[in-house]
Amino acid sequence: MYLSQKSSDRRSLLNKVLTVVAGAFVVIALIPLLAVLTYVLIQGFGSLSLDLFTQLPPPPMVKGGGIANAIVGTLLMVGLASLISVPIGVGAAIFLAEFSHPIVGRWVRFATNVLNGVPSIILGVFVYGALVYTTKTFSAYAGAVALSILMLPTIIRTADEALKIVPQEIRWAALGVGAAKYQTVLMIVVPAAIPTIITGVTLAIARAAGETAPLIFTALFTQFWPNSLTQPTPSLAVLVFNFATVPFKNQQQLAWAASLILVLLVLTTSVISRFALRRKTF
Amino acid sequence: MVTQLAKPTQLVQSGSNPGQILDNIFIWITRLFAFSIALILVLITIEVGTEAIPAIQTFGLSFIFQQSWDPVRDNYGVLPMIYGTMMTSFVALLLAIPIGVSSAIFLSEDFLPVSFRTVLVFLVELLAAIPSVVYGLWGIFVLIPLIRPLSEWLHQTLGWIPFFGTSPGGPGLLPAGLVVTIMILPTITAISRDALTSLPPELRQASIGLGATRWETIIRVLLPAAFSGIVGAIMLALGRAMGETMAVTMLIGNSNNINVSLFAPGNTISSLLANQFAEASGLQVSALMYAGLILFALTLFVNIAAQWVVGKIQKF
Numbered sequence: 001m002y003l004s005q006k007s008s009d010r011r012s013l014l015n016k017v018l019t020v021v022a023g024a025f026v027v028i029a030l031i032p033l034l035a036v037l038t039y040v041l042i043q044g045f046g047s048l049s050l051d052l053f054t055q056l057p058p059p060p061m062v063k064g065g066g067i068a069n070a071i072v073g074t075l076l077m078v079g080l081a082s083l084i085s086v087p088i089g090v091g092a093a094i095f096l097a098e099f100s101h102p103i104v105g106r107w108v109r110f111a112t113n114v115l116n117g118v119p120s121i122i123l124g125v126f127v128y129g130a131l132v133y134t135t136k137t138f139s140a141y142a143g144a145v146a147l148s149i150l151m152l153p154t155i156i157r158t159a160d161e162a163l164k165i166v167p168q169e170i171r172w173a174a175l176g177v178g179a180a181k182y183q184t185v186l187m188i189v190v191p192a193a194i195p196t197i198i199t200g201v202t203l204a205i206a207r208a209a210g211e212t213a214p215l216i217f218t219a220l221f222t223q224f225w226p227n228s229l230t231q232p233t234p235s236l237a238v239l240v241f242n243f244a245t246v247p248f249k250n251q252q253q254l255a256w257a258a259s260l261i262l263v264l265l266v267l268t269t270s271v272i273s274r275f276a277l278r279r280k281t282f
Numbered sequence: 283m284v285t286q287l288a289k290p291t292q293l294v295q296s297g298s299n300p301g302q303i304l305d306n307i308f309i310w311i312t313r314l315f316a317f318s319i320a321l322i323l324v325l326i327t328i329e330v331g332t333e334a335i336p337a338i339q340t341f342g343l344s345f346i347f348q349q350s351w352d353p354v355r356d357n358y359g360v361l362p363m364i365y366g367t368m369m370t371s372f373v374a375l376l377l378a379i380p381i382g383v384s385s386a387i388f389l390s391e392d393f394l395p396v397s398f399r400t401v402l403v404f405l406v407e408l409l410a411a412i413p414s415v416v417y418g419l420w421g422i423f424v425l426i427p428l429i430r431p432l433s434e435w436l437h438q439t440l441g442w443i444p445f446f447g448t449s450p451g452g453p454g455l456l457p458a459g460l461v462v463t464i465m466i467l468p469t470i471t472a473i474s475r476d477a478l479t480s481l482p483p484e485l486r487q488a489s490i491g492l493g494a495t496r497w498e499t500i501i502r503v504l505l506p507a508a509f510s511g512i513v514g515a516i517m518l519a520l521g522r523a524m525g526e527t528m529a530v531t532m533l534i535g536n537s538n539n540i541n542v543s544l545f546a547p548g549n550t551i552s553s554l555l556a557n558q559f560a561e562a563s564g565l566q567v568s569a570l571m572y573a574g575l576i577l578f579a580l581t582l583f584v585n586i587a588a589q590w591v592v593g594k595i596q597k598f
Contacts, residue, residue, distance in 0.1 A: 011495050011498070012495060014495075014497065015495040015496055015497045015498075018497040018500075019388075019393060019496075019497070021384065022384040022385070022387055022388040022393075023388055023393065025380065025381045025384040025385050025388065026384075026385045026388050026389065026402060026406075028381055029381050029382070029385045029406055029409070029467050029471065030402070030405055030406065032409065032464040033405060033406075033408060033409050033412075035420070035424065036412060036416065036417065036420045039420055039423075039424055040416060040420065087315075088315045088318060089315075091311060091312045091314075091315035091316070092312065092315040092316040092318070092319060094312045095309070095312035095313050095315065095316040096316060098312075099309050099312060099313070100313075100316065107320070108316045108317070108319060108320065110589060110593075111319045111320040111323055112319050113585075113589050114323060114582065114585055114586060114589065115319055115322060115323055117518065117521050117522075117525075117581060117582075117584075117585035117588075117589075118323075118326070118525070118578070118581065118582070118585075119524070119525020119526070119527065119552060119577065119578075119581055120525070120527065121525065121527040121552045121555050121556060121574075121577075122326065122330070122525070122574055122577060122578050122581075123326075124555075124559070125330055125555060125559070125570070125571065125574040126325070126326045126329050126330060128559060129329045129330060129333045129571065130325070130329050133333070133567070138560075149322055152319065152322075153319075156319070180301035180302070180304060180305050181305040181308065181309070182304055182305050182307075182308035182309075183301075185308070186308075206411070207411070209413075210412075210413025210414070210415065210416070211413065211414075212413070212414065212415040212527075212528045213414070213527040213528055213552070213556060216556055216559070216560060217556075217559035217560040220560060237413060237415050237528075240413075240415045240416065240418075240419055241415050241418070241528060241531075241532065244415075244418060244419045244422055244532060245422075245532065252423075255419055256419070259413075259415075259416045259419055262413050262415075262416060263412060263413070263416055266411045266412060266413065267408070267411075270404075270407075270408055270411050274404060
């Protein structure tokens with residue numbers, strides 16, 4: 001190519017211009033990431049303190065205070081959501097990868113993708129109608145149910161992929177020595193796929209921890225400690241939403257601190273899963 | 283490959299020994315879990331649909347074309363929110379398609395060493411991982427002040443265009459659209475890139491062999507070949523843009539009026555839900571459910587169409 005084309009050629013000039021333009025677009029795409037990350041890091045670290053993890057949110061204009069109740073609330077609801085979604089998700093993936101008829105499998109995978117595309121606010125609306133409206137109270141478990149539906153598609157897809165790449169021979173070997181199907185799956189196939197499944201679960205948890213829309217009218221928020229599953233429960237994500245839109249500097253700073261925690265959670269899980277998944281696929 | 287586990291053992295195991303009973307129970311449990319996904323979709327439709335019935339009976343289809351949202355008089359219409367949803371999605375797609383598709387091209391070609399490219403691909407995907415509410419917070423304190431000078435300039439020089447017709451001031455359709463752009467970029471880039479990298483290498487070889495330059499190959503051969511994948515990517519991004527809630531709610535200004543200007547505050551269906559649900563009662567809840575049903579139907583339609591388009595290419 002270099003021998004035949006003159007560098008002043010109109011075609012090769014256009015070629016270079018387009019390369020530069022496309023490269024510039026990649027830079028433009030990454031500017032927001034850097035801008036968001038640096039701003040959250042600077043603002044967030046600026047308001048980090050021990051109180052953050054031990055104190056309740058302060059009233060407007062009062063210095064100090066923390067977001068401990070929101071941390072507890074998020075842990076509580078994400079934990080509950082995982083208890084619901086991990087068994088169902090992994091079970092569904094086992095059915096897809098091990099037992100399903102190809103056509104049935106295709107439809108269930110299709111449904112999983114569609115569920116993944118349902119806006120998270122609609123999940124909130126659904127759980128509001130199904131649990132909040134009927135029980136007449138915002139609650140931690142309503143929030144957890146909404147989050148668990150949100151987590152399901154991610155868990156199913158990664159677990160499905162993980163199970164599919166387990167070599168067929170070890171299934172035959174297990175069945176050959178007389179294991180039942182459930183024994184083969186639970187004691188041989190799933191353990192072989194477990195690192196990738198855990199990665200998928202971690203990604204789902206990180207995503208759920210940052211989700212706000214399914215919580216604002218299922219779990220709502222409270223300035224106090226969550227002391228029952230059947231009462232409004234605070235969370236980091238809703239705290240950011242509430243405190244971002246108030247004119248009080250101290251509460252805004254807490255919003256930045258909560259954002260920092262959420263962003264760090266997402267960053268670490270993304271980086272770790274990146275390495276874990278890469279090693280597994282080869 | 284999928285059903286191999288189910289078949290051979292049926293030959294070996296006979297009758298109703300305990301192993302087989304447990305096997306059947308186990309398979310039925312996993313089947314139940316798998317079908318629960320479809321069940322959830324059905325339940326969402328039924329739940330939101332039945333709660334919306336009072337509003338559907340009261341307002342019918344005029345709900346979609348009516349402009350007022352008035353909880354005091356119990357009179358509801360979602361035209362402004364549908365307009366806001368369409369407008370923010372449109373602005374976002376207008377910006378995200380060129381940036382996203384050219385990023386996908388740049389990151390699927392060998393312009394950069396593989397290791398560096400992998401890092402860039404990862405960083406673009408990371409854009410999707412940052413929580414929506416964090417984008418909203420950033421938008422309020424960084425993006426809105428940042429774009430104000432540009433908006434002022436646009437208003438002063440191009441103010442005769444209705445889209446720049448009002449004087450910029452804080453929240454509005456434009457900042458909401460910009461943040462949605464950022465949030466759908468990774469969807470467009472990642473799926474377009476998949477479509478481009480899964481093209482057979484012969485296409486490229488043939489085109490280069492005929493004397494085309496690299497960009498002639500990209501524009502005349504690769505992009506047309508990957509077209510359906512890119513369209514699928516854009517449709518999935520549209521689905522995300524329409525359903526995006528928190529960042530938009532924090533940036534759009536939540537005014538239930540139609541204003542053509544991008545600098546004026548507006549509202550989307552999702553931010554209407556986010557703002558009003560917690561305090562709503564009576565017919566308002568039903569009206570919100572109706573609005574949610576419309577959003578659900580819109581995103582469902584776009585998503586199913588996108589699955590269909592993307593599914594066609596993934597069979598490689």
